[in-house]
Amino acid sequence: MAPVAAPDMINPGVDDVVADARHHNQDPSRDHTMVLNMGPQHPSTHGVLRLVLEIDGETVVSLAPDIGYLHTGIEKTTEAKFYQQVVPLTDRIDYLCPMTNNLAYVLAVEKLLGLEIPERAETIRILLNELTRIQSHLVWLGTHAMDIGALTVFLYCFREREELLRLFEAVAGQRMMTSYFRIGGLSMEPPIDWFARVQKFLNIMPSKIAEYEGLLSGNPIWINRLKGVGYLSPEDAIALGVTGPPLRASGVDWDLRRDMPYSGYEKYQFKVPIRTEGDVWARYVIRLEEMYESVKICQQALDRMPEGPIVADAPKIILPYREQMKTQMESLIHHFKIVTEGFAVPAGEVFQTVESPRGVMGYYVVSDGTAKPLRVHMRNPSYATLQALETMCKGKLLGDVVAVIGSIDIVLGEIDR
């Protein structure tokens, strides 16, 4: 099982690729390679990713990603904020799955505090996480198909995504940067008709996924562009830190929701789709199947939705309701203290991982016993998966690089942070 690092699996740097190409040009047998700069504004790099490629005709000889264009120092910013003020920052890391980021962070802090979360809050969290997964996969499918040349799918996907964003807006007041989860629970109770709207969405969604499948799966151009492209062996996937759908497409059966359950996932029945082809096609099929599974999890969450409070019983950590704050002395004091000086978190370190749409999203939170975190580190799935890009593209055609980037579903916001 233990893979040994082959020298060609070590990612080269940008300068290495350029220097290598110059060196090759002095070698008469390889004087025909050229260096191609792709990005940072290339439309199919999904953000601001710059790739430096050395190509021999249409064949990729080597490839180096250059990242950091979106680096805003979020990890540094967290060290100047109270614990509860970090939640909105976590949205902005991966803007396609804000709820997943919120969840990983609040679970980490709740673990440090030793808080028990009411079941209703947990169930709503899972419901929203799975809706977020569908939403993220819809953006992935639309843009991935667009990169490959199938423009229509994008419009279909964004039609359903719009409905999801409306659901998020109804529950959190925000379409994308939701910041809906709080340390200890949720920020507010969902509106009265919200669960009925979710039910309506879940009723139509499976037929919509079938519609996307109908547009793509039988299309000969789509099949030719995807099948056999960007192969990644299971050993390489593990050695290079790949997680999420690309890992499962390579045949490694690992999903945190099932294998290291958090937030009550052990109570739900769902399948973890596995493929063994390890190519772009397998990743496409896995994400489509995951959408079906997410709909099932959402349905189970709706069916078992318990009544009760949405926040834990911890007045020193959770802001009181407005009504209480205006009428009760105790609540007013708690409110004032939480807002002005935060709450102290017992010293310690935790690493909380969740299964984001892109793979293992982990928050490493270190507390020194004060109201501000000593360190918050985000382990991001795209950051690791990007390292596998070279292995997947080397020796293949330049045109396939676009398909491979699409298939690993990177979000540059979470890579650069």
Next chain:
Amino acid sequence: MADNTAVVALADLAVKAKFDRDELTIYVASQNIVAAATAVQKAGYNFLEDVTAVDWYPSEPRFQVTYHIVSHRLKQRVRLAALLDGEDPVIDSITSVWPSANFYEREVWDLFGIRFVGHPNLTRIMMPTDWKGHPLRKDYPVEGYR
């Protein structure tokens, strides 16, 4: 905890260990990190999830390099930690054990200034190549002119 796979595998290398909030942390001496990584890999901890650092400024030893390693078979995670002095922090690279450590170690070098000996390409990854200083250090100025 004595029969935990990681504890058994690292019995000779561990300096100290703690089990806090259901998470196992094993501290190893910084010169033994490659041996420790190889040992846990042999014991079935096959997947490196994360490499990062913590700056405990102003206390000494100042830096803590943290490795999170998970076992797909055992469904368990172990955290390896190595403590480094503030003066010229250096540790061996584990890219020979897990190639995925490459980007993580570059990030730690970029933001904390911890050198990884044996890393194939230890250059800045987040900040521009001509940047001065390492922003995630606690003594890095957060306001004023640079």
